[in-house]
Amino acid sequence: MELNSRPVVEVSETDIYQESHTVLSDISFKIEKGEFVYLIGRTGSGKSSLLKTLYADLAFHKGAIEVAGYDLTKIKSKNIPYLRRKIGIIFQDFQLFPDRTVTENLTFVMRATGWKDRTKMKGRLAEVLMRVGLGAAAEKMPHQLSGGEQQRVVIARALINEPLILFADEPTGNLDPEVSSGIFGLFKEINRSGTSVLMATHNHKFIEDHPARVLKCDEGKLLDSAEHEFELSGHY
Numbered sequence: 001m002e003l004n005s006r007p008v009v010e011v012s013e014t015d016i017y018q019e020s021h022t023v024l025s026d027i028s029f030k031i032e033k034g035e036f037v038y039l040i041g042r043t044g045s046g047k048s049s050l051l052k053t054l055y056a057d058l059a060f061h062k063g064a065i066e067v068a069g070y071d072l073t074k075i076k077s078k079n080i081p082y083l084r085r086k087i088g089i090i091f092q093d094f095q096l097f098p099d100r101t102v103t104e105n106l107t108f109v110m111r112a113t114g115w116k117d118r119t120k121m122k123g124r125l126a127e128v129l130m131r132v133g134l135g136a137a138a139e140k141m142p143h144q145l146s147g148g149e150q151q152r153v154v155i156a157r158a159l160i161n162e163p164l165i166l167f168a169d170e171p172t173g174n175l176d177p178e179v180s181s182g183i184f185g186l187f188k189e190i191n192r193s194g195t196s197v198l199m200a201t202h203n204h205k206f207i208e209d210h211p212a213r214v215l216k217c218d219e220g221k222l223l224d225s226a227e228h229e230f231e232l233s234g235h236y
């Protein structure tokens, strides 16, 4: 089967662990190319642990996980950087180098992921900054940008290697509602051009305004709105 017709994420009968503690048990789900999926659940229910497992930052001991064509059951640590080139990871705290310009922040990642040709690097840098609406910010330092603009830089950084999927862990958690909706809109726009998105969020309004499939961490299980209806409202 062609890689591009296979799911971008396929989790089969897996348990998610933190140290010796099982956070989610016996979970199975797939995310197809171009899908937008919310990940919800109360604080401590396992959203971050699941995302960390999917980007190979947390080990798992049961079942099988395939992400962007990489079998995480067998992946060697030397191959994890190659997996990470096929995915984009975005956190709540922006994690930019505070003492480097936007360009330097982005070229750091480019070099680390094998870019060498300066002209191509410059071109890609301009492209991703335009994509996130920050064409004029290349020489700014992070502290000269607003929180929303910093998160746009992080998204630009995640887009550099044309990932198949973005894993976003509460990407608007530190932003006020208006700025959050702009960032959310950017994720939707990126998704419309074919990149899958798995977004952990506590923001109920996103789901109300832009309904999509929901995975919910709930008392050690993962509920999937594509399989069963469940209650979205209430605290999560």
Ligand SMILES: Nc1ncnc2c1ncn2[C@@H]1O[C@H](COP(=O)(O)OP(=O)(O)OP(=O)(O)O)[C@@H](O)[C@H]1O
Pocket (backbone or CB within 6 Å): 018, 019, 023, 041, 042, 043, 044, 045, 046, 047, 048, 049, 050, 217
């Ligand atoms: N580094 C760690 N070491 C040990 N246990 C951890 C670690 N990180 C999280 N846990 C535990 O794993 C469980 C799931 O936490 P996780 O951070 O995945 O939840 P979450 O749904 O992302 O929460 P939040 O919405 O607050 O971000 C919790 O019981 C938490 O205490």
